[in-house]
Amino acid sequence: MRFSTTVPTDPDTHEDFQPTNKLESSGLSLKDIVEQDVKDNSVMIYMKGEPALPRCGFSSLAVKVLREYKVPLAARNILEDPELKSAVKAFSYSSSSGTVFVDAFVVANSVVVERMLEGETDSNWPTFPQIFIKGEFVGGSDIILNMHKTGELKEMLKGIGAADAE
């Protein structure tokens, strides 16, 4: 498989929004780019490495789980851009509903939640991968694995075009 970063090409996409990690030349702010990624791609993952070559076990696990469903998977490699990494963190927090976010956080990382509730850290989702499904922030690899086990992921991915999957 080719790519450095794999957002499927869309003929309607703004010409200068090429989904490579050369984001600085896109003319869009990083926040806009993340917003657009999430809007344009039913399943969007910000990860360490690429789907074909994950650079971390957590990212690798998330890709593996999502691939079980044969849905198109768009991805960006946050290792290539520290600023993108910060923008994703800020965006995932702003795009999740408070309750779901804290619930997911408890599952994901109880130590961070405790610190967060005690005001010792900010409330952005601190780790990668970060997965968005149908425009909604879902969480990281342990959340996605758990949702796979409970059948929740199958429900959530229903209706996402399998035809253009790999």
Ligand SMILES: N[C@@H](CCC(=O)N[C@@H](CS)C(=O)NCC(=O)O)C(=O)O
């Ligand atoms: N509970 C998280 C674990 C992921 C995790 O711990 N990621 C770490 C190590 S790869 C991370 O992103 N740390 C922040 C960083 O590297 O910037 C999940 O399931 O996704």
Ligand code: FES
């Ligand atoms: S890069 Fe070390 S655990 Fe992810």
